[in-house]
Amino acid sequence: MTFLDLINDNYLTLVDLLSPFGRLIFIPYVLFRILLQCAYFRLINSISLVHVFILYNYNLLFSINESNEDNLTFTESYNQKVHYNKYRSFDQSRPLTKNAHFMFAVPVSFQEFFNMVWWRTDYYYTRIAKHAPYCILSLLTFHTPEEFVYDPDEHILQSAANHGKAHFDIKEFDSNDLDPAASSTRNNDAENAAGDGRKDEIIVSTLKKNEPVASFRLKQTQKYYGLNGHEAAAAYKSQERTPVLAPQSEFVPKPYNLSPKNTVSRTTKQREYPPTTRTHNSLIELFSDNDKIIVSTRRKTNLDVDRAKVLAEPHASLKLMPAPKLESPAFKDLIPNDNSEVISEVPRRSPPAKRPSSRSRFFLHFKKNKDMKDHPTYGRYDLVREAIKDALPQKDFDDGSIAPIIFRFTWHCCATFDRRDGTGGCSGGTLRFAQEFNDNGNTGLNTAKSYLDQIHEEFPWISFADLYTLGGVVAIEALGGPVIPWKPGRTDCPDAKKVPPTGRLPIATEGSEHLTDIFQVRLGLSVPETVALIGGGHSVGRTHPKFSGFLGPWTKEILKFDNEFFKNLLEHEFHTWTVPQTGIEQYMSENNEFMMLPIDMELKTNPEFRKWTESFAMDQSLFFNYFTNAFAKLLEMGVIRDEDGVQRKKI
Numbered sequence: 001m002t003f004l005d006l007i008n009d010n011y012l013t014l015v016d017l018l019s020p021f022g023r024l025i026f027i028p029y030v031l032f033r034i035l036l037q038c039a040y041f042r043l044i045n046s047i048s049l050v051h052v053f054i055l056y057n058y059n060l061l062f063s064i065n066e067s068n069e070d071n072l073t074f075t076e077s078y079n080q081k082v083h084y085n086k087y088r089s090f091d092q093s094r095p096l097t098k099n100a101h102f103m104f105a106v107p108v109s110f111q112e113f114f115n116m117v118w119w120r121t122d123y124y125y126t127r128i129a130k131h132a133p134y135c136i137l138s139l140l141t142f143h144t145p146e147e148f149v150y151d152p153d154e155h156i157l158q159s160a161a162n163h164g165k166a167h168f169d170i171k172e173f174d175s176n177d178l179d180p181a182a183s184s185t186r187n188n189d190a191e192n193a194a195g196d197g198r199k200d201e202i203i204v205s206t207l208k209k210n211e212p213v214a215s216f217r218l219k220q221t222q223k224y225y226g227l228n229g230h231e232a233a234a235a236y237k238s239q240e241r242t243p244v245l246a247p248q249s250e251f252v253p254k255p256y257n258l259s260p261k262n263t264v265s266r267t268t269k270q271r272e273y274p275p276t277t278r279t280h281n282s283l284i285e286l287f288s289d290n291d292k293i294i295v296s297t298r299r300k301t302n303l304d305v306d307r308a309k310v311l312a313e314p315h316a317s318l319k320l321m322p323a324p325k326l327e328s329p330a331f332k333d334l335i336p337n338d339n340s341e342v343i344s345e346v347p348r349r350s351p352p353a354k355r356p357s358s359r360s361r362f363f364l365h366f367k368k369n370k371d372m373k374d375h376p377t378y379g380r381y382d383l384v385r386e387a388i389k390d391a392l393p394q395k396d397f398d399d400g401s402i403a404p405i406i407f408r409f410t411w412h413c414c415a416t417f418d419r420r421d422g423t424g425g426c427s428g429g430t431l432r433f434a435q436e437f438n439d440n441g442n443t444g445l446n447t448a449k450s451y452l453d454q455i456h457e458e459f460p461w462i463s464f465a466d467l468y469t470l471g472g473v474v475a476i477e478a479l480g481g482p483v484i485p486w487k488p489g490r491t492d493c494p495d496a497k498k499v500p501p502t503g504r505l506p507i508a509t510e511g512s513e514h515l516t517d518i519f520q521v522r523l524g525l526s527v528p529e530t531v532a533l534i535g536g537g538h539s540v541g542r543t544h545p546k547f548s549g550f551l552g553p554w555t556k557e558i559l560k561f562d563n564e565f566f567k568n569l570l571e572h573e574f575h576t577w578t579v580p581q582t583g584i585e586q587y588m589s590e591n592n593e594f595m596m597l598p599i600d601m602e603l604k605t606n607p608e609f610r611k612w613t614e615s616f617a618m619d620q621s622l623f624f625n626y627f628t629n630a631f632a633k634l635l636e637m638g639v640i641r642d643e644d645g646v647q648r649k650k651i
């Protein structure tokens with residue numbers, strides 16, 4: 001073993017051992033950087049031209065432009081921000097922008113300052129003391145020509161990083177092994193050989209010095225092999241024999257809210273409204289009794305007190321569930337039992353209209369702001385339902401349906417509600433504005449939004465708030481879930497002034513406290529409703545590395561709404577696992593079939609949530625009842641209706 005090998009093998013251990021002291025060296029540098037950042041912030045703050053430029057580019061980058069509505073959103077939001085900036089000079093306490101704050105974030109409290117110093121020393125220590133020398137050492141130690149051999153029998157890539165310096169020689173290479181579409185080599189020899197279909201043994205030419213191979217994929221293993229740096233070298237050196245996964249080209253790392261410390265914005269904190277008593281009476285009634293069970297008339301409940309007792313038996317600590325109140329006056333008034341009644345309430349044109357042809361839809365688009373009552377489909381919510389249902393199967397998308405993503409979209413539309421001041425929620429249709437939609441938690445929902453926005457073009461008379469909530473209701477039904485009572489009448493805010501602060505969506509890496517804060521304190525839901533909602537939501541669909549950084553489904557039947565989530569959670573042993581593409585930690589079942597988010601695990605580990613997880617795993621109809629009730633509540637959050645059921649006001 002050479003001297004360099006010796007250092008290399010022990011280097012990381014040494015650096016980690018020295019970490020607490022090592023960090024201290026970087027404190028002056030970090031303080032200097034923070035000072036610089038504050039100065040930069042001040043400077044930027046005083047040049048409004050720069051503001052506008054940054055705002056413009058920021059919006060340009062992040063605004064969604066998949067549909068006309070989004071263009072409107074963009075212009076709207078841009079104008080609003082220009083306006084906002086104009087007056088900012090009189091009130092310096094206003095932050096620079098609502099969204100771009102993180103670009104210039106300066107610490108506002110001592111704790112924030114301390115955190116900043118702490119994390120940054122770690123960052124610089126890792127970057128300067130660990131990463132840089134390690135790269136250099138890798139270069140010096142790992143390159144001997146005989147190591148660059150590809151052994152097709154074991155499918156093991158015995159190579160180290162070439163760093164653009166060493167020879168790369170693939171011997172006995174079978175062209176069948178290579179997936180030409182996914183391969184990329186600088187000299188293209190491998191690709192061409194495979195493309196030609198040459199079956200004989202070939203030797204991919206030795207690459208010239210300074211010509212690194214980017215990556216290629218083997219058909220059998222379906223894995224990417226990359227020679228991209230010191231990680232490959234490390235894998236080889238540590239004899240793990242697991243080739244390093246090269247980053248997939250389309251992956252756009254936009255992390256889901258990982259740490260509230262870093263992501264909850266100063267701006268959000270400043271904009272938090274004090275609790276008020278402005279909540280409308282109907283809402284107070286709606287949330288006064290959390291354990292109320294509303295029963296959808298289409299699926300009659302078979303839950304009764306005796307049954308509840310039986311369910312309660314295995315769990316000593318389980319409180320008896322209250323007998324369902326089949327009729328709850330406040331809620332009944334708010335949400336009629338049968339949706340068909342609702343539809344008949346809205347004046348119908350006779351004869352019943354057909355969906356307009358694509359040509360007339362084109363012209364209708366320009367008449368959007370004219371009197372919608374003249375629209376041939378005005379008030380035909382059944383047609384909207386049908387259109388949503390038709391749009392759900394999308395064979396090229398994910399698992400063949402956009403139902404899960406629409407379902408999630410509706411949840412995110414409602415999840416911003418704060419019952420303490422009545423802000424947020426689906427009412428006002430504010431999720432259509434970039435300011436709300438660009439919240440980190442909404443990453444990946446573009447598909448849902450663009451489909452629903454297209455449907456809106458077809459039925460321009462429906463409010464976005466109604467459409468976005470109806471989307472979830474139809475999706476859940478299509479996935480085999482319960483029929484959720486839904487009533488139209490929500491109205492849209494004309495501009496983005498009532499967009500709730502960002503950062504209200506739940507964070508997957510948090511624990512029970514976070515769940516309680518969001519579901520009980522802010523949304524006003526009970527424990528069983530919380531459990532039912534999360535388990536219901538995560539009984540369908542999957543997580544995507546390119547959206548949230550997590551990977552895999554929760555259940556086997558991805559497109560079936562049932563209580564499988566609870567069963568899997570209880571029946572399987574979950575261990576922590578790191579997603580290779582993103583480095584994010586999640587939970588994986590022992591057979592690596594199902595995933596769980598850290599926050600999902602709370603439903604198993606926290607006894608208060610667990611007893612409901614167990615009840616729902618045992619009794620699907622009980623789960624459906626709680627879910628129906630909770631989801632119907634979500635859809636009404638922040639909606640204050642007048643006597644005629646139409647909402648005229650938004651807090």
Ligand code: HEM
Pocket residue numbers: 256404405407408411444506507508509515533534536537538540541542543544545547548549550597599
């Ligand atoms: C504790 C709160 C929650 C957290 C932290 C959370 C987080 C997440 C994350 C990280 C994903 C993966 C997104 C992706 O990568 O595409 C996801 C997916 C999903 N969530 Fe949740 N979620 C929560 C509660 C809920 C609730 C209450 C519902 C519904 C009522 C729901 C419905 C869904 C659905 C349907 C998907 C699948 C989307 C798809 O397949 O594209 N979630 N959630």
